[in-house]
Amino acid sequence: MSLIIKNLHARVVGGQTILNGLNLEIEKGRIHAVMGPNGSGKSTLSKVIAGHPDYEVTAGDILMDGKSILGMEPDARSRAGLFLAFQYPMEIPGVSNANFIRAALSARLAEGEELEATEYYADLYEQMDRLEIPRNFTSRSVNDGFSGGEKKRNEVLQMAMLKPTYAILDETDSGLDIDALKIVSAGVNALRSPDFGALVITHYQRLLDYITPDYVHVLVGGKIVHSGGPELALELESKGYDWIREEMAEPALA
Amino acid sequence: MSSEVISQLDIDRTRGDFHYPESHAFDAGVGLNHATIDYIANVKSEPDWIREFRHKALDVFLSKPMPTNWASEDLNNIIFEKIRYYLSNAQHPTRSWEEVPDDVKRTFERLGIPEQERKFLAGVEAQFDSEAVYSNMKKALGDQGVIFVGSTEGLKEHPEIFRKWFGKVIPTGDNKFSALNSAVFSGGSFIYVPPGVKLKHPLQAYFRINAENFGQFERTLIIADEGSEVMYMEGCTAPKFETATLHSAVVELVAMKGAKIQYVTVQNWSANVFNLVTKRAIAHEEAEVKWIDCNIGSRLTMKYPGVVLKGRKARGEVLSIALANNGQHQDTGAKMIHAADETTSNIISKSISIGKGRATYRGLVHIPKHLKGCKNNTECDALLINSNSRTDTYPAITVRGSGNSVQHEASVSQVSAEQIFYMQQRGLSEAQAMSLSVNGFVNDLVREFPMEYSVELKRLIDLEMEGSVG
Incomplete structure (x- = not known):
């Protein structure tokens, strides 16, 4: 069982093509990292998988456990087990974090079913403690007036509460100091299990010191051009992306 | 009502959108002239002073132009000659639900009124088209001298209180629609709370329009005598018809020295209703009047609840929420007329515009030069959902003299x-998602509302959002 991205071509609706035949398979139980230079299509990839209305898929497919999700609304994809930790989480003034997460969980229940409040808060507090989030967080509005670090912690908290099968973390490390990075990484690592697969998108190797990926992929020009083990991230960190571009250029000439 | 009966009806998700076939024993016919007035006065066996009051009001109505110099041109689409001004089956409301005719009773049961009455209300009046079909109040309140009856019964049975205040807070000629209401009013509540009596539970009126091409013109007068307290709540619905329906009420409140009146409106009109309502209060010394006004639905709502702060240290408040969905125009606001020293007023208005819905805020705050120590606070927040939405704010604040703050x-x-x-x-x-954003936007205001109504409001917002997503 896996999340399969098959020959994916996507563009901004009526505009520029950004993904050019991207292939990737994220198996349950594995963590894949995607790295790449600015403008290579990293954030577009995460939005296209989640079904952002600004993008359209022109060819290829995305399969979740064998089933195409391209025809599904973003909320249906979420309820089917897909989670995106946003690079820039949105603020929702007036809606408390506790109510927001409860609404998201309730949306997963069958009609007529209700979330059990005591159990919900027990779970919420447990996950918050793990992420070192203070209790007054529950009554604050979603991301409203949050620091960059608080927003990212909130993303990981929501992920821990919604318990997705597949998660995409879009530059979750950006804007985090080292202490916050450790806490957030520990939160992600706590979710690691044979029933959870993740795609970690990052610009820097730093995050991968704390969330050790099983595979590392390099995204350039809208497709995966190189794949390897965790050691590839270190190589990219020391050598940059130019050597990959050169490697790409050679077979094209041949 | 049995489930079998329910299954035969055409039920929309929207709770108010259903209607039963009509048959009326009393029908003033289509159009409006002096004969219509006589018909209404005859049917209701009214005293001569009211008949005269009505005839004069009709002349005022006919002489006044439509206020389209400042208000929506859509007002010109009200065809007064095609409206029916009085429809009813009986002149006297019953005191028990058992005696209410079955089809009418079914309507109110579907709207949940008898259930709410049992749960938390001190008294209920239920109006169906032109007349109240049910009116009842807890016996203990009657023993304390509280009066809660329809406007007709009020003017006939309690003329000594009724005549003193009727039409005094809002004179006939205040505006074209207050004149219309004064000419053809029927239904609405008359409430008198004796000195020092504090009602723990709210009184509620429910206004239901069931007939097409119809105008509902209820008239409410509430007098809270010295040191008394009362909360009044009104709910309104109408089914969706192809043609326009008119609702034009006049509500007058009088808070005597130290009295407190809270007036809560949660309206959920269908999108064909012109809702043109005049609401105003007089607050005497140290009295408090609070209008809580939630406007959902209707084609065009024009409503600016006001308080005339007549006595020293009187306090007025308007908390309003307006939700303008596609094709709707909520033109709402507040008026605070400071007429004594140390009077304070507070206006908080939140509007939501969705799609092509339009929300307009009009505020009037008047503090004349000779007054001292007056304060007004006005907050006006608009939320737009999608780029076609439109919102306008027209605040008019005149503050003269020093020692007053705004x-x-x-x-x-x-x-x-x-x-x-x-x-x-x-x-x-x-x-x-939209519903959650809207609830978040109004959240801090809704916390000020009585619990039962904040729950109802949330439910209405959810329904409205479901309807707005294609």
Whole structure:
């Protein structure tokens, strides 16, 4: 069982093509990292998988456990087990974090079913403690007036509460100091299990010191051009992306 | 009502959108002239002074132009000659639900009124088209001298109180629609709370329009005598018809020295209703009047609840929420007329515009030069959902003299596509996401509302959002 991205071509609706035949398979139980230079299509990839209305898929497919999700609304994809930790989480003034997460969980229940409040808060507090989030967080509005670090912690908290099968973390490390990075990484690592697969998108190797990926992929020009083990991230960190571009250029000439 | 009966009806998700076939024993026919007035006065066996009052009001109505120099041109689409001004089956409301005719009783049961009465209300009046069909109050309140009856019974049985205040807070000629109401009014409540009596539970009126091409013109007069307290709540619905329906009420409140009146409106009109209502209060020394006004639905609502702060240290408040969905115009606001020293007023208005819905805020705050120690606070927030929406604010604040203070804050915010996507990514449907944003926007205001009504309001917002997503 896996999340399969098959020959994916996507563009901004009526505009520029950004993904050019991207292939990737994220198996349950594995963590894949995607790295790449600015403008290579990293954030577009995460939005296209989640079904952002600004993008359209022109060819290829995305399969979740064998089933195409391209025809599904973003909320249906979420309820089917897909989670995106946003690079820039949105603020929702007036809606408390506790109510927001409860609404998201309730949306997963069958009609007529209700979330059990005591159990919900027990779970919420447990996950918050793990992420070192203070209790007054529950009554604050979603991301409203949050620091960059608080927003990212909130993303990981929501992920821990919604318990997705597949998660995409879009530059979750950006804007985090080292202490916050450790806490957030520990939160992600706590979710690691044979029933959870993740795609970690990052610009820097730093995050991968704390969330050790099983595979590392390099995204350039809208497709995966190189794949390897965790050691590839270190190589990219020391050598940059130019050597990959050169490697790409050679077979094209041949 | 048995489930078998329910299954035969055409039920929309929207709770108010259903109607039963009509048959009326009393029908003033279509159109409005002096004969219509006589018909109404005859049917209701009214005293001569009211008949004269009505005839004069009709002349005022006919002489006044439509206020389209400042208000919506859509007013010109009201065809007064095609409206029916009085429809009823009986002149006297019953005191028990058992005696209410079955079809009418079914209507109110579907709207949940008898259930609410049992749960938390001190008294209920239920109006169906032109007349109240049910009116009842807890016996203990009657023993304390509280009066809660329809306007007709009020003017006949309690003329000594009724005549003193009727038409005094809002004179016939205040505006074209207050004149119309004064000519053809029927139904509405008359409430008198004796000195020092504090009602623990609210009194409620429910206004139901069931007939097409019809105008509902209830008239409410509430007098809270010295040191008394009362909360009054009104709910309104009408089914969706092809043609326009008119609702034009006049509500007058009088809070005597130290009295407190809270008037809560949760309206959920269908999108064909012109809702043109005049609401005003007089607050005497140290009295408090609070209008809580939630306007959902209707084609055009024009409503600016006001308080005339007549006595020293009187306090007036308007908390309003207006939700303008596609094709709707909510033209709402507040008026605070300071007429004594140390009077304070507070206006908080929140409007939501969806799609092509339009929200307009009009505020009037008047503090004349000779007064001292008066304060007004006005906050006006607008939320736009999608780029076609329109919102306008027309504050008119005249403060003269020193020693008075006024604060005015306004904000416009938007629910962006990115916010909706973020919420959808967490599993909420587009409608749920919009509903959550709207509830978040009004949240701090709704906390001020009585619990039962904040729950009802949330439910109405959810329904409205479901309807707005294609």
